[in-house]
Amino acid sequence: MKFNCCFSQLTILFLLLVGGGKQAMAQSKNYAFLDVKKSREERIQDLIARLTLSEKVQMMKHEFKGIPRLDIPAYDWWNEALHGVARTAEKVTVYPQAIGMAATFNTVAVRQMGDYTSTEGRALFNEDLKAGKTGKRYRGLTYWTPNINIFRDPRWGRGQETYGEDPYLTGQIGTAIVQGLEGDDPHYLKAVAAAKHYAVHSGPEHNRHSFNAEVTPYDLWDTYLPAFRQLVVKAKVHGIMCAYNRLDGMPCCGNNILLNNILRQQWGFKGYVTSDCGGINDFASGHNTHPDNTAAVSAAVLAGTDLECGNLYQLLEQGVKQGALSEKDIDVSLTRLLQIWFQLGMFDPQALVPYAKIGREVIESKSHKAHAYKMAQESIVLLKNEHSILPLDPNKIKRVALIGPNANNGHAQLANYFGTPSEIITPLSSLQKRYGKQIAIDYFAGTEIMKKIDGGPSFEEIVKKASAADVIVFVGGITADYEGEAGDAGAAGYGAFVNGDRSTMASPEVQTTLLKELRKAGKPLILVNMSGSVMSFDWESQHVDAILQAWYGGQAAGDAITDVLFGRYNPAGRMPLTTYKSDADLPDFEDYSMANRTYRYFKGEVRYPFGYGLSYTNFEYDQLNAPAMVETGTDIQVTVQVTNTGERDGDEVVQLYVVHPKEGNYKVPNSALKGFQRVFIKKGRSQKITFTLTAEDLALVNEKGELIQQTGSVKIYIGGGQPGKSVGGKREITMQGTAYRPY
Known part of the structure; x- marks a missing residue:
């Protein structure tokens, strides 16, 4: 079987009769899991209690066939939305490729793109739901995007799906996509994003099913994990896709350190984890880390891979019978998956779900096409x-x-x-x-x-x-x-x-x-x-x-x-x-x-250079202000005035870099992007730009992977590009106090 890596979508457990908006047959049976007056936790546990082991296992596969006896229809988790709804037969709005969106340096526009994309996806899903035709691939609400791997080498073919080589830019653009896709309703998700491929996955493609990525703790925490941490801890993304490769000898989809220790314990992730498509097959046949497929699927679930995109998780029944894992372990993963379905409103009356009213008229709407045009310009x-x-x-x-x-x-x-x-x-x-x-x-x-x-x-x-x-x-x-x-x-x-x-x-x-x-x-x-x-x-x-x-x-x-x-x-x-x-x-x-x-x-x-780009006008920077002395562990504000001194109106991408002295026992980057704003300034006009630098922004990673702040001088540079490669200004501040260790 051939698998292509990426997204997944949820297929319809909203359970409404075709066209009428009435509650489906399952709701007429008075199941507690359909009672909206109960808590979601109570409803989920009620549903799990009604399932056989075989049914539970089937619900942990991306292509779920449904459970007729409970009137639960089919659902396929696999859907894609990298730069617009993907792979559907419908005509939809297509935005610039992800790397082009990164080139805009415009998180507001990127978030709007994510919102428009999930709007079109919801319209398609709602239509299928009303027609009683659920379970089709590329029509659900679970998107396997964004790809926030670091584009560390320009030869990697999939790097175009990412937001470039910088962890900070990647984290900020990725956050905008997640927020746009998932919506801002306090009770329901508009759609579900999944950050991928976790972790340390940046090519090569030809041996990805057997490759072992070896990195130091410094590179892991300084480069490869920050964007994932940003999306989990700050953006609250609800999905994670684990990578094909091994990390330090263990397949990422069976890597207890990555999935249980870091993701769930350290970062507090509450969502679901899916394998990359066919990735569990690699345990025994590509990585040769497990004796057979039953051992592979058991290890994957125990490590925290809740959903398989592939064809092996039916072997979990055999794993339970052999004692490799327990049915309670199955229930842990199933609870996470059902939580996603409930947050999408799939078991609730349509009238309660604010996104259920979105109709076909939004697809390729005037505003969506205008935004695709705007983002192409800005890229x-x-x-x-x-x-x-x-x-x-x-x-x-x-x-x-x-x-x-x-x-x-x-x-x-x-x-x-x-x-x-x-x-x-x-x-x-x-x-x-x-x-x-x-x-x-x-x-x-x-x-x-x-x-x-x-x-x-x-x-x-x-x-x-x-x-x-x-x-x-x-x-x-x-x-x-x-x-x-x-x-x-x-x-x-x-x-x-x-x-x-x-x-x-x-x-x-x-x-x-x-x-x-x-x-x-x-x-x-x-x-x-x-x-x-x-x-x-x-x-x-x-x-x-x-x-x-x-x-x-x-x-x-x-x-x-x-x-x-x-x-x-x-x-x-x-x-x-x-x-x-x-x-x-x-x-x-x-x-x-x-x-x-x-x-x-x-x-x-x-x-x-990274951050480089010319304009048809010119900008000057002055009045860069930052506190001279800063206590470690505190946030600071930095301001600068930007003036359009040319003959045309235009956008400027104001970039803030932090430069640490190369002294002591710590590795330091040449410079590190820690803030950016894309602003429109008319010719002859000035604008004051304000950045907030957090304690994390001013910190370094040590050889153990700990985030620290050392006392001493730190230079802050604000300009139209990197320090020394564009017009801008710099200010030196002194850090004093006790080392800061948030990790």
Whole structure:
């Protein structure tokens, strides 16, 4: 059986008669678990008491077939919502890929996207419920998102699903997604998010079912766990998906330290844990840590994996009979799963559930499509703008040569784990719609992603045609066919891609070759790159006039790109990843040490830093204020004034970094992002920005994985990017008092 990693959705235990809004037959039987006057705990225990061991075990599998004797219908936990409702046959709104959302540095917009996504998901679920057609995959309310693994290596194909390389940015964007998806009702959940893949999971893809990740306690607590802790402790996420790999020799879905000690005891997690799909099969056959599948499923449940996405948990009955675990152990996991169903309102009268009224009219609504467009705009990062070639003036441009394999490739814009919208706006369709009546547009795909087009025009013919244009716009990059999850990506026949991972950061050679030929035309040459990770841009950064990093921008990517090219939108996206200069800068892919990885620990020079992005206007920073002396264990406020000194209105992404001195016995990052705000400032205007730095923000992790605060000086930097790499200001504060240890 083939499994694809990720989400799950809950399938209908709301139990209403079709169309009428009346209570279902089960409620007419006066079961206590349907009595809303009783506490949820009482109702859950009543339901569990009515179940046989076999029925309990079946309810712990993602594809639950229902229990007819109790009139409990089927439910499939597996659903996806990475950047909009995914994998449904319905037309839905599709937002930029997750890495593009991270590039917005806009938690408000991301939370709104999560809210709109669960609104559309609820509409589909409510429709199925009323029709009595529950149990279909990709139609439930349990989403296996967000992916908050750290994008530690740009070669990882699934990194596009994450929010980049930084633990703080990942935690903040992940929090926004969770809050948007799950809603703010005090009694009911709108949907259920699940943070994945827990833990220390960042490739490679080809051996993920047998790979053993080895990390130091320092790297575990400083890099790999903070985002998970943020989502569990602060965002109160209700689901966790455990990873395929082993951590220090034990499969993550059977790892007692990860699931029981850290997740439930230290962090107080009360939700449910699901395996990644087919992950329990790996215990005996991939990791070889368990003698057989019965031992594997028993160990998984005892460690805290409540739900299996897969085909083995029926063996739990045998495990109980053999004494490997008890029926009470089964009840513990089942209680967690039922708690989720009850919080979704699946056993309550529809009139009590505020989200039950959401109807089909919300799907692809005007506001949802407008938000997809807004987020596509905000995700675009202007990496280079030689001689301010951008924005283009449509009144001075008579002819544009639009070239490249992604110039009219709507499929590329949808990335992976995607839904399908009614309309995909490509750069070509947008340019024709916006400027087709006043600007001549010569379009050539030019190449496929990795090779020349069979029977297509030669490069010489393309260059000859492009020479007549006023400007050449090349829209290239790759697609999720070449980077992504093992089994879903990794186009065969090209050495640059291995089971979805990349072996090089270089742009596809055939595209660079065509760009070199186009450069000979002597016309302004602009590169728009679509990808889920960074390209090294070795030749491109030196020879093209402007570079836009457009990611996989979703359904409205074409309009967003056109807006930036012609100045209808002032770009302010920021890089959530470091762009290294060369593949030689990267450590071995399977080395999980953070030494010389990401902006926090890399020692060399980079092409484009984390947090970097240009604008069509300029900003200045002054009046940075912070207390000179701070007691350890306390929070502080930091303020700065930002002024738009340029000629255009625009957004600025204000970033706060903490820099600890490299002294004593503690490891310290080069710098660490601890705050950011995306703000709109009109030209000539100023805005005061306030950050609250918590004691945790000012702390360090020691070699034992403990969070501490040491006395001494700490530098705080606020600017448009990293310290020393952008306009900004810094302030030094002194920490005094007793060391702070919250872990």
